Amino acid sequence: MQVRVVPLVALAVLLAGCAATSSLRDKSAAAQPTPIPWISATPASMLLPTPTPTQIPANTRACRAADLNPVFGGIGALTGGQLSAGILYGNRTATACVLQGLVGVKLFDGRGRQIPLTTAPADGMPSDPILVQPGTADVRAGTPMAGVAYTELHWDTHDGAGNPCVPAPPQGTAVAVTVPGDQASLRVVVSPDPLDRFSAIVPCYSRIAVSAFQAWPSPDVVPTPDPYAALAISLDVPATIRAGSLLRYTVSLRNPNTDPIYFPDPCPVYGEWAGNSSTGFAKDFYLLNCRPVKAVQPGQAVRFTMQMAVPAGTEAGTYTLAWNFAYPGALPGPPGTATVMVTR
Template sequence: MTGFPDDDPNGFPAVPGAPRDPAGPDSPRAPHGPRADPLEALLHSPAPFLSAPPGAFERIRRKAARRRRVRAAVGGSAAVAVIAGALYVAGSLHTGGGDEVVGPPASSVRDTSPPAATAAPSTPPPRASATPSAPVTRQTPVPHRTTPGPHATETHHDTATTPTTGTASAPETTAMCTAAHLEAALGGGDAGAGNLYRYLVLTNTGTTACHLTGFPGLSLLDASGRQIGDPATREPVGYVPVVLKPGGSASDTIHTVNQQGVCLPESAQVRVYPPGSKASLTFPGQITNCDNLLAITPLAPGSNGNPL
């Protein structure tokens, strides 16, 4: 079959009025043959492999080693905790058993109690045998020092200290000396290291014996009878009952300091309350209270005071 210029390249006759096939890039009628797609070289080109960053493997190894160390530490801590818990449980169980074992040795404490019980019976015989004198004489200094003030305790001192005087019935058979049967005066004195000591003497002017026990009350007065400062305080000295026969005397020591510091006016009179008496004796006497130190001792036999 002879073709015509207007025939289709495939050999089909040209249809009148149909568009002709342009010569595209892939058309056999293209002047230079088929043209290659420019994107095909980019899409089908071999991709090169990326190399690892510098030091990446070292970092990976370090992280792996760190994870291993952490796991090892956690495992070790868990093992230690388990062991500690086991030891604690074992110890608690052992302690419980130990408490049960400790119970019977309490018999050793029971064994020690009989000696204490045997010691108790041993003490009464000496007390029973020494009740007339020895125990009472040993206990007399303690109540004297601890209860110098109250007059109610004076009867206790009378009964407790009677063995020391040798006349156990003397305070019980003699009445207490009252202000009506006493005469007060200042006796001698002493001094040393800035301290002054004057003796207060009380004399029995009655016709019968009487007794004095403990501290008198003492205050300093001016010429008009007004009190100067506070009453005298008491020195912590023990005492015993003093039996005064008619004309007998008892005395105590008035403690002051030499005129230094702040001194109150000198007294013109001294007021004394005998122990256990509400009536007072007032007599002339010059005493100065300096640095607020005015103290007395309990009464003692004689007229030379009660040494400190």
């Protein structure tokens, strides 16, 4: 009998601990003030200042495919249900070369079969010549390096009205690109992004927008620390939400420091986005309704009500919802994340 008493006692202690924790949580929640309401104010601009172009020496040769080492830069969310992938280009050779214009793009599935594509130039991105410096072949995604070029691919994840693409598009797991003036192609494998949200290029109706070559950020420019990076962000999100309805949730901002964290005028910008391994249904930016609070005191947690439209055509499934401050040119702190199940 004694052999069985130990696990029974342990179970009783565990259940008592759970009950005590639940009771404490209920009291804590009851003691918290009503969350600050959401406002629909949006930022005037999210653009960074245009950097000064690098001077290109006269008679610098054009880059050819054999000169370049392509690296897949990951997949991220744009606004309006779009996703974006980046491809970086380092220089294998001992001399500089120039890239300018649009790459040719081919997409392949997991069995190596080419996926038919319709391509077009991406909007709003310059087409200046980019100097690719020698000795940059070890470029890595997410790591600033001077003298490296990149291109972006943009695609829709729904039909424009929030409905799934019909028929369902094939999943692209590799990309082949050709640089202007050279028919040889460079192939890169599509790898998951750092948050493991997106692992394939799945363009609705096989349409992709392609950017001109851009300059990869230089490490010489040290990002400003995000003034709100110290705030611990947590989300209280409903377990399920029906497609076509409004997702209402709460963001809690807790100050773990010994000094207050003050909000500026105007209030800071935040971004919220939702997606899974192949699609996303939201990426929006708003101004935080910070007027009622002014600052988060040491040890204090302030809650804010949020809302996000879930388009009627959103596919059923589990999505990751993320929330963070959007401070252009700054190093962000960890986002708050939660999962939500979309039903139909």
